[in-house]
Amino acid sequence: MSLNDNFSPIRKGLLEFLVLKVIAAEKVYAADILTQLGGTEFATQEGTLYPLLSKMRREELVDYEWKESEAGPPRKYYKLTAKGEAQLRETNQYWLKISETVKNLGQRPAQQSQHVSP
């Protein structure tokens, strides 16, 4: 199992958080979300994104309005709701806590042992 496969469940779990982040920055079309995630490790496809967006809308984290695009028929233009913003803040804090833990976990015993030895 490669590293990529190992982290697949984590990437999946983080996807909603990242979508919230992308939408929080500015109102976007679904295609914009795909492009923004495209260059990263979290690149995803329509087949995953659309069901996720619909679930998030059902949970009232995001909302959309119809807006015309430069070519073709009108598209859904997504924005965050107040609940979505609260959720993003909460998740963000939790994420910072997690990454802090990941960063510090191996170091403290080392520091302690260093501290004790002399």
Place this chain on the structure above:
Amino acid sequence: MNKVIIIHLNGIAYHVEEDGYEALRAYLDVAHRKLEGNPDRDEIIADIEQSIADKFRALLNPHKTVVLTAEVRDVLEAMGPVQGEAAADAAPNAAPGAGTPGPAAAAPAGTASAPKRLFRLREGAMIGGVCNGLAAYLGADVTLIRVIFALVGITFGAGVLLYLAMMIIIPYADSAADVDAAHGDPSTTDEIIRRAKQGYYESLRSIRDPFTRRKWRRQFKREMRQHRRDLRDNLRRSLRGWRMYWHPEVPTPPPAGAGWWFAYPFIAVVNVAVVALCIGAVLSLVLTGSVFGVYLPATYPFWLQILIVILVCRLLAWPMSFMHQGYYGHRWGYHDPISHLLHTLAWFAVLVFGVWFLDHHTRHGHELVMRCKYELEEFAAQVRDWWAHL
């Protein structure tokens, strides 16, 4: 050469190769199943269709109007498999008792009438299964379709050609799925596609600004109109080309002689009488099994009996129609019977070439010719027997 199927995705028509259509259909079928029970299923699928449509549009230009199978596969690859709610929400242990609204939820969805496809059906077929398949397609009685075919065959002679053409063009229903499709299969994708067409108007309703809404509706209508117009223009152009080819110049008819005015009503009346006789004979054969009380040899299959009756009637009408053609031809610029004969020979040559071409270049055509040969030999053998017993 590949067959092309026209599909609608959110209101815009696309030409897609047949295999590509099947792939698309399978993809949407899976999506539909994965999202079973999801309250936003139709909306998600509409979004996905919209996205597919955008990708298709990017592939097309005025010189390339068909989406190829490979391109459809690439687009579907890029879309990725549609993730069901269960897969996205974790819950790897789908306990049997936990969430199984599947069959119950599926039941009301399956009631929509399913679209059908035209196939030839072997089961219960008399000749090539064309009438059988048509009957299944139209939901009509087979005998009725057969009688209509027989009548068209007698009155215009085109019925036989039509039957042969359909025999070559329409495939046999070889798999169980095909047979299902011939009778109307309960798959849901075509239903989705039909809904998507309507869905465009519905999604327009959610635009709040009436001006924008009007603008989009106008544009949609314009596009659909343009599409229809293009189709009609193409048809008309090819028809005109065809006509020009066969009749480079239509000569103005010369003034009719006295003979024409005398002969025409006479020929017409006799023609009508022969046609009426023919219809009567076939009806009598179908309803009572005998032609006005005269029984044909019972060893002949039913369809052969009908064919014999039609052939005899056409033989009766032949001199009349020849005269009619002669006069008609005279009116249209054939001054001698020789050119009329040449015309007939030319048509015959075209027919022979057509048969030869089908025999050598299409599998169906070859099978058909082989079958005709076999049937003719059978027929000849039966005639010999009949003659020997006389």
